[in-house]
Amino acid sequence: MKKINLPQASKLTSPNPVTLVCTQRPDGGTNLATVSWWTYLSFNPSMIAYAMAKTSYSGEMVRSNGKVILTIPGTKIAEAVMGCGSATGRNTDKASQLGIELMELEGSTIKIPTHSRVAIQCSLKEYHEVGDHYLYICDVEKVYGNESEEALFAWNGYAKVAPARQGE
Ligand SMILES: Cc1cc2nc3c(=O)[nH]c(=O)nc-3n(C[C@H](O)[C@H](O)[C@H](O)COP(=O)(O)O)c2cc1C
Numbered sequence: 001m002k003k004i005n006l007p008q009a010s011k012l013t014s015p016n017p018v019t020l021v022c023t024q025r026p027d028g029g030t031n032l033a034t035v036s037w038w039t040y041l042s043f044n045p046s047m048i049a050y051a052m053a054k055t056s057y058s059g060e061m062v063r064s065n066g067k068v069i070l071t072i073p074g075t076k077i078a079e080a081v082m083g084c085g086s087a088t089g090r091n092t093d094k095a096s097q098l099g100i101e102l103m104e105l106e107g108s109t110i111k112i113p114t115h116s117r118v119a120i121q122c123s124l125k126e127y128h129e130v131g132d133h134y135l136y137i138c139d140v141e142k143v144y145g146n147e148s149e150e151a152l153f154a155w156n157g158y159a160k161v162a163p164a165r166q167g168e
Pocket residue numbers: 018031032033034035036037038051052053055056057058059081082084085086087088089090154157158159160161
């Protein structure tokens with residue numbers, strides 16, 4: 001084996017998970033951001049975590065209102081998922097700009113992309129500074145699934161999103 005760094009390792013571990021982090025903007029709209037660094041933490045109680053750069057607008061939103069939904073996007077919105085990962089929602093409504101159809105989830109004011117395989121509705125429990133990111137630790141309130149949507153994964157770091165079986 002040869003010595004490599006962590007970004008290189010993240011390419012070697014492809015495909016990695018990918019989620020769209022859905023948060024609520026002050027105007028009531030939904031902001032969507034592509035996030036590969038998420039994980040299950042606990043089944044009892046149900047908990048997940050994800051890490052986002054300190055500068056992300058999504059982070060600002062969840063730190064201010066404590067609500068977030070993580071979705072696993074379907075293959076039908078692959079191109080838009082890359083778009084949600086290359087622009088900030090600070091001054092842009094990414095969902096409408098990228099033509100992502102949204103649907104409501106019962107009991108939540110945050111909308112989610114219709115083409116989602118899984119949606120994990122959470123409230124923020126705590127967050128921690130971890131280097132250049134914040135780690136958001138969340139309590140899971142409700143989980144939804146749709147087997148007819150095929151999940152996307154992140155390939156080669158952040159370079160592309162594709163189903164696991166089709167990647168590279
Ligand atoms: C495939 C992919 C995976 C990404 N994963 C992460 C991630 O795990 N954490 C992160 O902070 N940014 C990640 N990004 C970059 C963010 O999506 C990007 O910075 C986005 O503009 C943040 O949007 P926001 O400012 O509206 O929150 C990823 C981008 C792509 C394309």
